[in-house]
Amino acid sequence: MSGSVVLLHLAGAVALLLFATRMVRTGVERAYGDVLRHRLRSVLRNPVLAILAGAALAICLQSATAVALLVGSFSGAGIVGGTSGLLAVLGADVGSALVVKLLSFDLSLLVPLCLAAGTAMFMATERRDWRQFGRILVGVGLLILSLRMIGEASEPLRESPILPVVVNYLSSDPVTAFLLAAIMTWLFHSSVAAILLVVALAARGLIPVELGLVLVLGANLGGGVIAVMLSRAAIPKARIVPLGNLIMRGTGALAALLVLIFFAPPLDWLGATVPDQLIHGHIAFNLMLALLGIPLAGLVHRLAGRIVALGAPEAQPASLAATELSALDEAALDTPSQALANATREVVRVCETVEIMLQRIIELYVEADQDKINALSALDDRVDRKHAAIKLYLAKVTSRTLSEADALRCQELIGACVKLEQVGDIIVRNMLVHVQKKFDRGLEFTEQGWRELTAFHTSVVANAKLAFNVLVSRDSETARQLVREKDRLRDLEKRSSQSHFERLREGTAKSVETSSIHLDTIRDLKQINSLLASMAYPVLEERGLLSGSRLKAG
Incomplete structure (x- = not known):
């Protein structure tokens, strides 16, 4: 099989992964979005509950980015405090990492079950909640199917004479690998999809664990960039929480990258196989950030607020159209x-x-x-x-x-x-x-x-x-x-x-x-x-x- 055909199959599998992830997220938002938002608002006052609520919502929505944008809007409207909002987003990153772990199991039997049950549910009723639940099931089935397709599409890469050269180069230049992973994640607009792709390639023996962890750290940086870019048109207060999350994730990812480069710590404790080590490293990284966020969230939120204030346009005098005149002379x-x-x-x-x-x-x-x-x-x-x-x-x-x-x-x-x-x-x-x-x-x-x-x-x-x-x-x-x-x-x-x-x-x-x-x-x-x-x-x-x-x- 030619290289172009292999890449075409891989691109199709990744596209299905992105589509399925979005399908699950939109199904959950349409069916249960208002309930989830209401529950989220009610528990964000407690730091630990904020982290747990963010994690649960990210698992439901299959996206930490969606949670970051949602909580950012709550914070911008004054519904929740900025510190609690930042903790919820850090919890959402943990939830997103747990989604990767869940999808790493052998769930092949769920593919026909989810596709059949979801399609039947969607076609057999006009009830909005049941149709959306069917949509979620179909999305889950396609998501698992896409992971299998990525594995199958990447199998011919074992014999590729070019791949070892690329892998060796990236292994010798972790900074470039780190930045490439961040860019790839931003292009995907999904850290879950990016990390699942890395894990799938590692499961085929195409990526060593050291390079895989560098790519995972880069994906975490890219995941933080997504929410900041998507919220750039929002009001300044709504941009603070996504920016604070990027500061935490970016700083943490750079610190972890330096540890990998200069100290080469043992990685056996993360798991017996390379995919397990990558997934567990991803979970451990985000869990550590969430724990550090409890004492540091307030400081990071204030820093992000100052950065947003620097970039905000200066207040202009009220326009003539906005001026209220009174006729009561x-x-x-x-x-x-x-x-x-x-x-x-x-x-x-x-x-x-x-x-x-x-x-x-x-x-x-x-x-x-x-x-x-x-x-x-x-x-x-x-x-x-x-x-x-x-x-x-x-x-x-x-x-x-x-x-x-x-x-x-x-x-x-x-x-x-x-x-x-x-x-x-x-x-x-x-x-x-x-x-x-x-x-x-x-x-x-x-x-x-x-x-x-x-x-x-x-x-x-x-x-x-x-x-x-x-x-x-x-x-x-x-x-x-x-x-x-x-x-x-x-x-x-x-x-x-x-x-x-x-x-x-x-x-x-x-x-x-x-x-x-x-x-x-x-x-x-x-x-x-x-x-x-x-x-x-x-x-x-x-x-x-x-x-x-x-x-x-x-």
Whole structure:
């Protein structure tokens, strides 16, 4: 077999290894990701538990890099402390090393079992959790199969006249071998895959143990680089934990490399065979780093923070687009018509903010992260600030002598401002809680249930625009349309609830799991719509178009 064909087979086997590793990771993330993240957040306060939690999560995700990025984002959002986060990532490196050990056993019998069971599970049901579990099984089967393919593909290399020359050169130049392994691992974007390849080649007698350990150390350095490169576009605080992990792994790998070069320690205690020695050396290295991390994590985290701060751009003055201007001119208070116009402009700005909040909240039901949640909460804070400022301004206006029309307009603006503030509170204090509950429990709406929610939300957003137009134009026909929409939405809510309860009676699993979130969200949207619709009442009442609290026929 020619060398090019051998390399082609080896490349295909490595590609399958990378694909299978990713398949397992994405399956676990989709099926259990939210549960794992929630559990991880709750145990990271204890240093030892942080290490154990990181190791467990890396075993589940088949990737220490994924854990580093996840924990880095938690630390950047202030959900977990930086020191605990760094310990969790060091624990993830240990977990990744244990994955290599697990895959080194003879698991060939699992290949047909995992492929058959996983495929059957994936094809036989529409349940999301079962389909993802089937995906995980197929990924595990392909992962084990790829290791066997790497061994078979590398078998002809025994007879290669070039390989001994390359191995001898790398053995005599451990620094080059170390750097090549780091680059290879970064290209693979998986330290597990890189080390499994080294172990597979060593099992065929193609790599001596001394060179193998150098390559393993280089792979550890490359594994640390991956997370740093993938997080380079994140906010500075989220980059500190991956960089701290790279500092620990890089320093440790260089120190271990120097020990191998200058002291040539005995390696028999690591195992009876070369593959065992490489795997056990990999585990021992990462376990030692985790133990050293307990006293040193705080120091390394502070160092990484300073390095990130050096590379962060200097704070720039706020842009004109981000500058908040206020229309509440104190000099206009003695001219009520101008003061009320100023107040109207400011209330319209609150309307715009509330409209943005309404549009963004439904997006969080699909994909929520802490940055988006924080941004929505910040918008509510802005509404609260403007609400307080407008009420104070209008209170000063009412202390002047006002005409009857100006007094009524003043009360109308105060009422509208209060209702807008209540809408913001419902979005943040109620609907954000539903979002958090949905993702903490890993729940999914049924397709029909989600269509009902989005249709209801779309109607509420449309009615919000009508309400804001009424506030400015005071057009009676728009006000009448808004109140009619309130009645239509009441009927839509009844139909949605009936449809939801029918799905519950049929025993649809997703409907049962998401029942309270579905109903509570509809209720909150209905309450928001009622508050917005009531902004039309002053216009209708002024024109004699209200009968009690109901719209007169006409």
